[in-house]
Amino acid sequence: PFRDGGCVDPNERKEDVDSIRKWLKHQSHLPQITDEHIMLFLHSNYFSVEKTKNTIESYFIVRAENPELFCNWDISTLESAFKTYELSPLPKTSPEGYKILLYRLKDTDPSKFIFQEALRAFFAYNDVRISEDGIVPGYVVLFDMKGCTLGHLARVSTVMYLVKTFMLYIQDCHPARLKGVHVLNTASFMDKVLSLIKPLMQSELIKLLHLHSNLDTLKKFVPLELLPEEYGGDCKSGSYLHDEHYKLIKSDYSVWLKESGLLVADLKKRPQKKKITDNMQGSFRTLSID
Numbered sequence: 001p002f003r004d005g006g007c008v009d010p011n012e013r014k015e016d017v018d019s020i021r022k023w024l025k026h027q028s029h030l031p032q033i034t035d036e037h038i039m040l041f042l043h044s045n046y047f048s049v050e051k052t053k054n055t056i057e058s059y060f061i062v063r064a065e066n067p068e069l070f071c072n073w074d075i076s077t078l079e080s081a082f083k084t085y086e087l088s089p090l091p092k093t094s095p096e097g098y099k100i101l102l103y104r105l106k107d108t109d110p111s112k113f114i115f116q117e118a119l120r121a122f123f124a125y126n127d128v129r130i131s132e133d134g135i136v137p138g139y140v141v142l143f144d145m146k147g148c149t150l151g152h153l154a155r156v157s158t159v160m161y162l163v164k165t166f167m168l169y170i171q172d173c174h175p176a177r178l179k180g181v182h183v184l185n186t187a188s189f190m191d192k193v194l195s196l197i198k199p200l201m202q203s204e205l206i207k208l209l210h211l212h213s214n215l216d217t218l219k220k221f222v223p224l225e226l227l228p229e230e231y232g233g234d235c236k237s238g239s240y241l242h243d244e245h246y247k248l249i250k251s252d253y254s255v256w257l258k259e260s261g262l263l264v265a266d267l268k269k270r271p272q273k274k275k276i277t278d279n280m281q282g283s284f285r286t287l288s289i290d
Contacts, residue, residue: 002036002131016042019049020056029269030060043135044175057265059173061276064264066165068116071261073124075254081121082249084112088241089129092226097137098179100226101129102238104144110151115159119166125245127260128253130176138179140222146185153192160196167200168276178208182218186211 020038024030038052041059045051063070084107090100103122105113156163170178183190190211198206212218215231227233228241235241249257 002134013039013042013047016047016049016052020052023053024056027057029266029271030056031263031265033263040130040135040175044177046177055173055175058168058276059175060263060265061267061270062165062169062173064267065275067261067264069119069123069162069165070264073120073257073261075250075257078121078124078249078257081114081117082242082246083107084114085118085121086238086242087121087125087245088228088238089132089245090226090228090241091235093136094140094222094226096179098140099129099133099136099138100140100142100222102142102144102228102241104238105147105152106239106242108147108149110149110155113152113155115156115162119162122166123169124257125249126174126176127257128245128249131253131256132248136176138177140180140182141178142182142184142222144184145187145190148187150189150192153189153196157196163196164200167197171202171205178205180210180221181205181208182210182212182221184212184215184218186213 017035017038020042021035024032024038033056038056041052041056042049045055084105086102086104086106088102090102093099187193201209210217210221215224218224224232225234228235228238230237
């Protein structure tokens with residue numbers, strides 16, 4: 001998962017790494033990954049070996065089952081998304097040492113909003129962040145809803161299978177410790193958004209979710225000086241941070257992202273043929289948008 005390798009020392013948990021390695025040798029449908037990659041999964045699961053096995057299994061199967069999201073990450077296919085959405089890593093960590101990621105619309109025109117395209121960019125971006133950051137204490141995610149309209153929500157509601165895949169991935173597959181999800185500038189239709197995703201949210205994620213109509217409530221969790229200047233913080237604008245990160249992706253990660261799409265499960269060898277999202281708890285309500 002690390003472009004330059006050597007971001008972690010697998011000898012720290014050699015017994016656990018060896019246990020996972022032994023298990024992997026008997027999983028013919030899963031790729032044989034590096035010790036560093038195993039350590040990443042172990043860390044995200046707080047070094048529970050059994051939970052780590054489940055995460056590795058889910059991670060590679062979900063990627064194989066959804067090639068439209070995880071494969072063919074040619075930089076040219078992501079360019080449109082990075083012009084429509086801003087994905088900005090903030091330069092300073094929280095007092096706890098958590099990395100802070102800011103997501104928001106760059107172009108607020110609903111006709112430009114393609115949810116599948118947004119997810120492709122999101123997943124590629126997060127893989128790059130893991131490569132750049134290595135193993136970190138955790139991540140705090142900020143979603144700024146400024147500019148989001150019912151028109152955007154309507155476009156999401158037509159592809160609910162993608163919402164299901166997204167929720168499954170961030171809860172059961174993503175090899176990172178999520179420490180907080182903060183939705184900023186919550187819209188008047190936030191209840192409709194929650195009606196889409198809450199049935200698919202595990203209790204752990206619900207506890208991490210915080211809604212903020214303004215920054216006064218956010219500062220209880222994230223010091224405002226850590227935010228971009230347009231939020232009253234000390235770092236450069238979110239747009240600048242996004243553009244700089246996109247330059248990094250284009251210059252250093254073009255080949256790496258293409259190769260990442262090849263690291264998936266072999267579904268033909270998988271013992272269980274049922275699609276993994278079919279096992280997910282929860283169901284969708286019919287969404288009324290008016």
